[in-house]
Amino acid sequence: NAGVTQTPKFRILKIGQSMTLQCTQDMNHNYMYWYRQDPGMGLKLIYYSVGAGITDKGEVPNGYNVSRSTTEDFPLRLELAAPSQTSVYFCASRQQALQDYGYTFGSGTRLTVV
Amino acid sequence: AQSVTQPDIHITVSEGASLELRCNYSYGATPYLFWYVQSPGQGLQLLLKYFSGDTLVQGIKGFEAEFKRSQSSFNLRKPSVHWSDAAEYFCAVGARSGGATNKLIFGTGTLLAVQP
Numbered sequence: 001n002a003g004v005t006q007t008p009k010f011r012i013l014k015i016g017q018s019m020t021l022q023c024t025q026d027m028n029h030n031y032m033y034w035y036r037q038d039p040g041m042g043l044k045l046i047y048y049s050v051g052a053g054i055t056d057k058g059e060v061p062n063g064y065n066v067s068r069s070t071t072e073d074f075p076l077r078l079e080l081a082a083p084s085q086t087s088v089y090f091c092a093s094r095q096q097a098l099q100d101y102g103y104t105f106g107s108g109t110r111l112t113v114v
Numbered sequence: 115a116q117s118v119t120q121p122d123i124h125i126t127v128s129e130g131a132s133l134e135l136r137c138n139y140s141y142g143a144t145p146y147l148f149w150y151v152q153s154p155g156q157g158l159q160l161l162l163k164y165f166s167g168d169t170l171v172q173g174i175k176g177f178e179a180e181f182k183r184s185q186s187s188f189n190l191r192k193p194s195v196h197w198s199d200a201a202e203y204f205c206a207v208g209a210r211s212g213g214a215t216n217k218l219i220f221g222t223g224t225l226l227a228v229q230p
Contacts, residue, residue: 004157033217040123042204042222058217090157102148102206103218105157 002026006091006106013081013113021076021109023091031094032074033103034058034066036087043090049074081113116141118207120221127195128229135190135224137205146208147188148218149179153201161203164188175199200228 007022025032030051035043045058049068063085065077074093078085088110092103117140127133139145146165150158162173169181179190188205205221 035220040222043220045217048217092158102146102150102160102163102208103158105150105159107157108155 004091004093004104004106006089006109008109009107010110011112013078013111015081015083015113017081018077018079019081019111021078021089021091021111023074023076023106024072025074025091025093025104026072027093027095027104028071029093029095029104030071031096032068033092033094034064034074034076035090035092036060037090037108038087046076046089078111083113085111086113087111116145116207116209116219118205118219118221120203120205120224122224123222124225124227126227126229129197130194133190133192133195133199133226135203135205135226137188137190137221139186139188139205139207141186141207141209144181144183147179147181148206148208149173149177149188149190150204150206150220151175151201152204152223158204161190195226195228197228197230200226202226 004025033048034046037043044060047066049055055066088108090108091106094103119138148163149161152158162171164171164181177192202223202225204223206218208218
């Protein structure tokens with residue numbers, strides 16, 4: 001059971017470039033989340049999804065887009081990369097009942113925009 | 115609105131010493147409470163959780179946490195720290211209502227260093 005898989009693990013982008021961060025889970029979880037982690041700031045929610053075809057903004061959605069065409073996949077798109085998007089990105093998923101297991105996290109994508 | 119405060123940004127303890135990491139939350143009722151650990155270069159791993167019942171909960175790796183309603187706290191403890199416990203620790207809260215839109219709110223983390 002792989003859990004939550006994120007690719008790539010590392011990426012360097014130039015300002016203005018675009019890229020997609022991939023996230024796949026094999027636990028049949030309906031709920032999926034994208035967070036960014038910056039030093040001393042904890043985790044900030046970018047976007048989340050409660051099922052295929054349904055997405056919504058979190059605290060810091062500007063500069064990002066998401067889609068959820070299947071239960072398994074929840075990619076995060078950066079259209080015009082900016083230095084402020086340099087961060088570590090985590091994807092997470094959870095079961096129906098939050099109290100059962102909390103979130104399952106992927107191992108993260110470290111992105112640098114230069 | 116929910117919020118979580120971890121007042122200690124960085125803590126250093128000696129190997130074998132006891133540990134307590136503080137977490138305070140703000141919420142109108144008793145939330146779901148979690149502690150996660152993040153080793154360098156890794157994702158977050160669930161240590162333990164509280165949602166009802168006994169206010170002292172046991173987790174993995176010898177950690178425990180105590181929910182104190184009167185103090186709105188959920189402090190993490192370990193009697194004897196091992197060098198492998200060096201990591202960043204995050205407290206998180208989730209609302210008991212909200213259903214599908216229920217999301218975890220994370221604290222800013224406490225970085226634990228362990229001295230030999």
